[in-house]
Amino acid sequence: MVKLCISTRIKNRRIELDMTVEELAAKINKNKATIYRYENGDIGKMPYDVLEPLSKALNVSVGYLLGSTDIKPLSKNEEKLLNNYNRLNNLGQKEAIKRVSELTEIDKYTTTYITMAAHNDDASEEQIELMKKDFEEMDKW
Incomplete structure (x- = not known):
């Protein structure tokens, strides 16, 4: 670090x-x-x-x-979100949590990371070419 x-x-x-x-x-x-x-x-x-x-x-x-701590401070958007959250009463805070949780279940609002591993220890040339094509196609996923 x-x-x-x-x-x-x-x-x-x-x-x-x-x-x-x-x-x-x-x-x-x-x-x-x-x-x-x-x-x-x-x-x-x-x-x-x-x-x-x-x-x-x-x-x-x-x-x-x-430098005595490496805790990353909040970004401007995180600060805005937290400030708006803190302006809400208890009922509003519960509703905000519910709505943000709902947003995380919608693909277009979340970041998805795909882990892909390929080992070519015993792969044939044909299999290696297929793996290369798969990696090239990842940008379109």
């Missing part, structure tokens, strides 16, 4: 949130040049009084920025 440095985590998270450098700078009351310095690793030891507002603006923990 590759450990990401704080500068990479800041930049990656900002991009995941579709946030510009200017927007992040405004959220933490810094200028955009400072944000670029954070993202390029030009600032060696970042003070906690910067880490705290930065983590809040990026919706991650200070621990995540510092």
